[in-house]
Amino acid sequence: MTLVKNIALFAICLVCTAFAVAQNPAARYEIDAKRIGVTPYDKDALPRSREFLRLDSTYYVGWFYQGVYLQDRSVDQMGYQRSLGPLRTAFLRIEKDYSALLKNLYSSPMYYMQNNQRYNDYLVLASKLRETYEYLEMPDSAVWVLQQVDKKNFRRDFFGTAGLKAWIIHRNRFYTQEKFGFLSNSVAENEALALRSCYNGLGRIRRNAAQNNLWFGEGHSNYDEMGVYHYLALLHCYQKNYDSSEYYYERMQNMGAISYNNYGNMKAEIGEFAEAIDFYGRDKYKYGSAKSLMEPFYYLPTLYVYGGRTLEAIKTAKEAIDASNSSPGFGWYNIALARSYLYNGQLDSADITLKKAAAFKEVHIGTTLSQPQYDFTIGLLRLMWYHRQIDLLKFFDRGWWYKPASLYALAQVQAQKYTHEYLLATQLALNPERARIIYDLFCGESTVGYDEIWYLMKRYSPRYFMKLMVDYIGNDPRVKIKKYFQLYEARLSWEAGNRNAAQEKLETLLNSARLDTAHEKLFLGRLYEGLALSYTTTATETKQRGMITNIMEQYPQLLPFSGLPVAVYLQINGLQDDITNKVTAELKNCNINWQESAAGHAEATISFKKKGIKYEVELRLRSASGKSVVFGERFMFKDAAGAGKEIALRLFGKTGAQELETLPVKQTK
Numbered sequence: 001m002t003l004v005k006n007i008a009l010f011a012i013c014l015v016c017t018a019f020a021v022a023q024n025p026a027a028r029y030e031i032d033a034k035r036i037g038v039t040p041y042d043k044d045a046l047p048r049s050r051e052f053l054r055l056d057s058t059y060y061v062g063w064f065y066q067g068v069y070l071q072d073r074s075v076d077q078m079g080y081q082r083s084l085g086p087l088r089t090a091f092l093r094i095e096k097d098y099s100a101l102l103k104n105l106y107s108s109p110m111y112y113m114q115n116n117q118r119y120n121d122y123l124v125l126a127s128k129l130r131e132t133y134e135y136l137e138m139p140d141s142a143v144w145v146l147q148q149v150d151k152k153n154f155r156r157d158f159f160g161t162a163g164l165k166a167w168i169i170h171r172n173r174f175y176t177q178e179k180f181g182f183l184s185n186s187v188a189e190n191e192a193l194a195l196r197s198c199y200n201g202l203g204r205i206r207r208n209a210a211q212n213n214l215w216f217g218e219g220h221s222n223y224d225e226m227g228v229y230h231y232l233a234l235l236h237c238y239q240k241n242y243d244s245s246e247y248y249y250e251r252m253q254n255m256g257a258i259s260y261n262n263y264g265n266m267k268a269e270i271g272e273f274a275e276a277i278d279f280y281g282r283d284k285y286k287y288g289s290a291k292s293l294m295e296p297f298y299y300l301p302t303l304y305v306y307g308g309r310t311l312e313a314i315k316t317a318k319e320a321i322d323a324s325n326s327s328p329g330f331g332w333y334n335i336a337l338a339r340s341y342l343y344n345g346q347l348d349s350a351d352i353t354l355k356k357a358a359a360f361k362e363v364h365i366g367t368t369l370s371q372p373q374y375d376f377t378i379g380l381l382r383l384m385w386y387h388r389q390i391d392l393l394k395f396f397d398r399g400w401w402y403k404p405a406s407l408y409a410l411a412q413v414q415a416q417k418y419t420h421e422y423l424l425a426t427q428l429a430l431n432p433e434r435a436r437i438i439y440d441l442f443c444g445e446s447t448v449g450y451d452e453i454w455y456l457m458k459r460y461s462p463r464y465f466m467k468l469m470v471d472y473i474g475n476d477p478r479v480k481i482k483k484y485f486q487l488y489e490a491r492l493s494w495e496a497g498n499r500n501a502a503q504e505k506l507e508t509l510l511n512s513a514r515l516d517t518a519h520e521k522l523f524l525g526r527l528y529e530g531l532a533l534s535y536t537t538t539a540t541e542t543k544q545r546g547m548i549t550n551i552m553e554q555y556p557q558l559l560p561f562s563g564l565p566v567a568v569y570l571q572i573n574g575l576q577d578d579i580t581n582k583v584t585a586e587l588k589n590c591n592i593n594w595q596e597s598a599a600g601h602a603e604a605t606i607s608f609k610k611k612g613i614k615y616e617v618e619l620r621l622r623s624a625s626g627k628s629v630v631f632g633e634r635f636m637f638k639d640a641a642g643a644g645k646e647i648a649l650r651l652f653g654k655t656g657a658q659e660l661e662t663l664p665v666k667q668t669k
Contacts, residue, residue, distance in 0.1 A: 040068035063090035162201020271480025292366030308521035345654030525555030586644025
């Protein structure tokens with residue numbers, strides 16, 4: 001009995017001691033005094049946090065300063081992992097010591113004002129911890145944080161738990177309850193769950209509006225609603241309720257609380273490309289250059305590609321890469337740059353940039369874009385690169401089909417393409433929302449361009465996708481996007497062997513489609529290309545030449561990869577010596593239908609001159625209708641090898657370095 005009493009007494013002493021340590025008022029008073037004038041974001045916050053922890057490690061403030069300081073300076077998973085421990089410790093300790101205080105915060109204005117510092121600390125901690133869990137792809141833990149905040153039943157929801165929960169659900173919509181307990185069991189059910197969270201949040205705001213307006217001033221509830229509207233607009237856009245999405249964006253715009261970046265996504269999805277470019281431009285620098293993906297810098301280059309402005313696309317992507325300095329978003333910007341290079345015709349640069357993106361460990365911050373999308377987008381652009389590389393090898397050698405070296409090079413790329421197609425098909429099959437974000441062209445949550453998707457559809461199952469396009473034509477509410485489904489249906493008909501029907505559909509589309517010609521040049525180029533490929537008889541030869549001229553004037557970079565017989569009259573001016581003669585011979589070996597006269601044909605003018613030990617070439621190209629396509633394009637070279645091929649590509653709008661790199665010579669023993 002005595003032993004039991006002694007143990008009990010010892011336990012009581014331990015509890016009392018722990019309580020005394022936990023409630024060390026002198027140390028905590030000193031910490032609170034010393035934190036004045038130093039925020040957790042300041043450069044002195046880390047040494048100050050160590051001092052606070054020495055004074056009282058059971059007090060949340062030291063962990064709070066350390067965690068926020070580390071999180072604020074993190075740009076990769078290792079950094080966020082390092083900040084997670086102190087943030088979680090601080091959050092648990094403020095919950096333990098001040099939970100009752102926080103639950104009673106709104107009991108009176110006086111009590112609210114007296115404890116506002118604790119309240120602010122709690123909201124900052126919850127925000128940083130939730131963010132960190134999300135950045136580390138731990139959404140279940142992020143939802144746990146939101147649940148802890150919700151338990152306090154704050155009358156005014158400064159934190160925006162309803163919208164944030166909807167965001168997390170939407171971002172993980174393709175998973176099920178088996179993986180994360182807060183989800184349902186399908187994409188549709190998860191989207192409905194996210195909407196319910198938003199509507200519950202709106203109900204809470206409106207129930208408390210009268211009291212909150214009394215405390216914080218008239219109209220504050222309207223601003224609180226804007227935070228929920230932000231997520232409602234996103235969710236309705238994904239569910240193709242465009243009228244509802246537009247309604248919420250207009251309300252936010254009127255209140256000055258709109259995300260133009262997200263509004264731009266919606267406008268791009270419904271085919272209003274000029275407006276999308278305008279809205280993206282307004283938000284380009286909104287979030288600075290560090291810490292999170294600046295989505296306009298990813299999506300703007302894609303819209304520029306649609307409009308044939310590949311140089312502007314390259315410039316925009318490079319601007320973001322230079323500003324990001326390998327912080328979150330760097331990988332996405334490299335994907336955007338690779339896409340821009342592909343459509344400009346710079347396959348070597350696209351190859352290097354895709355490899356750089358694949359090697360970068362991206363952290364998906366401030367975006368619904370995910371790692372599976374990141375990997376799939378790189379894979380799809382790589383598939384497009386293989387196709388273009390094969391086309392390019394054929395373009396560079398008019399006799400490729402009977403030369404063993406050319407056939408071997410083609411076979412190597414073909415083998416790589418087939419292997420890659422298998423891997424990409426596996427990724428596609430595992431994607432539960434492929435019908436929405438991949439096949440459903442221009443989806444705002446998609447990370448691939450509509451033209452890139454063609455390389456999947458034509459290879460895997462043209463008849464299936466042709467039927468799918470017919471369904472979209474009949475059911476999709478986006479009037480300005482229907483022509484894209486019609487174009488795909490016609491091209492898929494061609495791939496399926498229905499040549500006459502495909503030609504008829506393309507001709508109907510040519511005569512009926514209403515276009516924004518400044519922003520839909522790629523669509524026009526593909527339409528003309530489809531028709532040119534269908535005009536193969538003697539009777540339609542004139543029509544084919546007309547379509548090739550149209551491609552040249554709208555999107556000339558497509559021609560080297562089209563396999564079309566492009567007729568060009570070539571005129572050589574300036575210096576002629578052994579080097580320039582070799583360059584000219586290499587150029588003439590390219591798969592271009594060289595003509596004896598300029599009558600009725602495109603006309604290319606090539607001028608050579610020597611500058612020291614280097615040569616400068618200037619290029620001009622006019623279409624058969626007399627329109628200037630390339631004017632004053634220049635570059636320099638030292639050796640003949642490769643210069644003729646480069647001229648052939650630059651005649652059709654490719655750009656690149658001002659001086660060609662000399663290929664290294666293989667050493668032989």
